Amino acid sequence: MDKKPSLETIVSLCKRRGFVYPSAEIYGGLNGVYDFGPLGSLTKQHIRQFWTNHLKKESDNIVFLEGPILGPTPMWQASGHLENFHDPMVDCLNCKKRFRSDEMDLEKACPSCGVKNWTDSRQFNLMFKTQMGAMVDQSSDAYLRPETAQAIFVNFKNVYSTSRIKIPFGIAQIGKAFRNEITPKQFLFRTREFEQMEIEWFCKAENSRKFFEFWLEARHRFYQNIGLNPDNVRFEAHKPEDLSHYSQATTDVEYKFPFGWKELEGIADRGNFDLTQHTKFSGKDLSVFDEETKESYIPNVVECSVGVDRLFLALMCDAYNEEEIDGETRIVLKLNPAIAPISAAIMPLIKKLSEPAQKIYDSLKFKFSMQYDESGSIGKRYRRQDEIGTPLCFTYDFDSENDNMVTVRERDTTNQTRISIDTIEDYIRKTLQT
Numbered sequence: 529m530d531k532k533p534s535l536e537t538i539v540s541l542c543k544r545r546g547f548v549y550p551s552a553e554i555y556g557g558l559n560g561v562y563d564f565g566p567l568g569s570l571t572k573q574h575i576r577q578f579w580t581n582h583l584k585k586e587s588d589n590i591v592f593l594e595g596p597i598l599g600p601t602p603m604w605q606a607s608g609h610l611e612n613f614h615d616p617m618v619d620c621l622n623c624k625k626r627f628r629s630d631e632m633d634l635e636k637a638c639p640s641c642g643v644k645n646w647t648d649s650r651q652f653n654l655m656f657k658t659q660m661g662a663m664v665d666q667s668s669d670a671y672l673r674p675e676t677a678q679a680i681f682v683n684f685k686n687v688y689s690t691s692r693i694k695i696p697f698g699i700a701q702i703g704k705a706f707r708n709e710i711t712p713k714q715f716l717f718r719t720r721e722f723e724q725m726e727i728e729w730f731c732k733a734e735n736s737r738k739f740f741e742f743w744l745e746a747r748h749r750f751y752q753n754i755g756l757n758p759d760n761v762r763f764e765a766h767k768p769e770d771l772s773h774y775s776q777a778t779t780d781v782e783y784k785f786p787f788g789w790k791e792l793e794g795i796a797d798r799g800n801f802d803l804t805q806h807t808k809f810s811g812k813d814l815s816v817f818d819e820e821t822k823e824s825y826i827p828n829v830v831e832c833s834v835g836v837d838r839l840f841l842a843l844m845c846d847a848y849n850e851e852e853i854d855g856e857t858r859i860v861l862k863l864n865p866a867i868a869p870i871s872a873a874i875m876p877l878i879k880k881l882s883e884p885a886q887k888i889y890d891s892l893k894f895k896f897s898m899q900y901d902e903s904g905s906i907g908k909r910y911r912r913q914d915e916i917g918t919p920l921c922f923t924y925d926f927d928s929e930n931d932n933m934v935t936v937r938e939r940d941t942t943n944q945t946r947i948s949i950d951t952i953e954d955y956i957r958k959t960l961q962t
């Protein structure tokens with residue numbers, strides 16, 4: 529299929545097949561929050577694993593961290609989030625709906641009610657605030673993190689002094705982030721609760737340009753390997769006048785979503801802004817000693833930050849295909865086998881053969897993400913697996929009893945061949961590696 533699927537097509541597939549549901553749907557949903565169903569959570573696990581493996585392939589000098597979701601007020605003062613993490617907002621005085629004013633033509637009427645009666649535009653902080661402990665005063669204020677990065681910065685010295693690791697090195701983290709987006713939209717693209725995969729690479733200032741280029745290339749390799757169509761991915765450097773206050777260089781990785789080219793990942797040379805700020809606000813020295821120059825310095829940081837949910841959406845849009853086969857339309861998700869929620873399905877041709885087929889399934893279920901499927905005609909079962917992106921289906925039939933072989937059916941080509949039951953494990957492993 530050359531035509532990209534519409535966003536509605538992807539939303540509907542995600543709901544129908546148990547990838548993604550609106551959150552708390554039985555209570556009417558929660559705007560900008562989604563639940564990942566059985567297949568969605570498997571796909572996300574595979575995305576996280578793919579990202580982690582990619583980092584390990586790129587460098588041996590990367591360690592992982594799990595910071596908390598809650599962070600104290602001074603930390604968000606130091607990071608600049610309390611002062612600067614705003615979007616401009618307007619309200620419609622007629623219907624009380626709220627919009628981002630940078631996305632609206634305020635000369636025009638409200639798109640919701642058709643009346644033109646706007647408030648002035650004002651700044652709205654995107655952080656979720658909460659209270660910790662039983663005392664309700666300012667000292668108990670805490671915030672849900674709007675990015676995972678800050679836990680990495682505030683732990684830099686802990687990690688450096690306990691991990692026997694030398695600069696340059698990276699600290700990576702995967703975890704939830706929260707932003708009270710004024711207008712969450714486009715399904716998983718802009719939500720209020722989402723997940724980030726971030727790496728902060730610490731290096732000397734004179735090497736930060738070199739490492740920025742290194743990470744640009746590394747992230748290019750990542751997107752190639754994960755299987756996104758290269759025509760749908762581009763790297764867009766920010767113009768100097770558009771850079772954030774802390775950034776010396778930023779490039780966005782953009783994906784061509786059904787609603788246009790949009791940011792998927794940000795790659796930034798952040799200078800030494802973060803560690804300098806945390807040194808200032810905490811009063812703790814976050815510099816390191818250089819054995820060569822015999823001087824202390826605060827390292828620079830190169831950051832790569834991508835949203836798991838946004839990448840999930842890009843992968844689903846990219847993989848979705850509708851194809852004509854024997855006069856019928858099949859929906860097939862041509863996901864990278866390593867990302868597909870189910871790596872292989874085991875099927876008996878008919879229910880009578882379920883016992884030996886189940887045995888094969890049992891021998892593989894702890895090694896791979898497997899599904900056992902015996903209900904419906906074999907054709908229907910293949911279509912079901914196509915629609916959720918399962919790269920391989922193994923069918924146990926009457927001949928299997930005698931020749932100890934099964935039919936393997938490939939998702940992308942629909943080709944079928946016979947292989948020995950003993951080689952199924954290898955076959956799956958090879959497919960996952962390609």
Ligand code: GAP
Nearest residue numbers: 675677717718719722792793794833834835838
């Ligand atoms: N630490 C840097 C940082 O957080 P960002 O550009 O604000 O930078 C990084 O966010 C990535 O996180 C984005 O490229 C996107 O993939 C994801 N992201 C940000 N806000 C999001 C939202 N509201 N919903 C889903 N994903 C989001």
